[in-house]
Amino acid sequence: MLKATSVLPAGSYADPADTVTLDFDGRHRRRIALTGNGGLAFLLDLPQAVALKSGDGLLLDDGRVVAVEAAPEPLTEVTAGDPHHLLRLAWHLGNRHLPAMIEDGRILIRRDHVISDMVRGLGGAVRDIDAPFDPEGGAYGGHSHSHSEAHGHAHSHSHGSGHSHSHSHSHTHSHEH
Template sequence: MSETADIAPIVEILPAKAWAAAPADRVRLDYDGRRRRRIVLTGMAGARYLLDLPETAHLRHGDALKLADGRLVEVEALAEPLLEIRAASTEALLRLSWHIGNRHLAAAVFADRILIRRDHVIAHMLEHQGAQVREVEAIFDPEGGAYHDHAPHSHEH
């Protein structure tokens, strides 16, 4: 028997809130673990599942991985070390978001704050721009976009 015989193939990704059945298992993944094309995942119950897609997918907290036999495996996003950036005004927060975007950093953007991965150099730069920066542990689900939802590309124009 081959080593892959005990690995159940994932046949579909169901978005959060688009499914209602009780999940058979759960996989817990950080941001990097949720941005994959091909990977063997191990569920909380110890079972293994094969994600094998033509393109990289971004799994989100609450999505379900549908198996060939119809069972569902829920995706649970893990909290990870991040920086929370706040500003004195909406205008100031917009300026800070420009500086973050200008550096092509993945960012989760909210009305009153921005979350990015911890980076002491970026934290220092943002503080010098007037940001209030603090370390937090949270789920990281950054905005998609031109640089974060596609395959690597050249910046040459």
């Protein structure tokens, strides 16, 4: 079976041999057998799981490329009366570690009636739509299902010369799922 062992960024290849259409979860894989929309079967066999974006190419071991396309899926469009309000809503969504696709004037998230109720309670508007979902990669290098917890530690002391100063440091760690 043909293998795809590397990912080419969108725009870096021409004339794909086939296209594979996958939803958000289906585009975060390391190893899986896939069949393109045109029938080309291959094994995705990457060194580590990556978040494939719509437009990325999968380089097959015979030199051909299979284009990745984001499948439409059930989403909720979050909007607000002004950019500042939308920014506040983005903060609340981010505080819940939700994958979010940020566009001009709207935020797209996966459908979740509890989150929709929260957004409405904060004065935002929600509308259910079906669209491709390519959320922000975030600070953790893509869709990694990771959560980071920061722990800060600080201490201060004074010197005999009558002045004092503080030292602080922090570290983060992530939990991979």
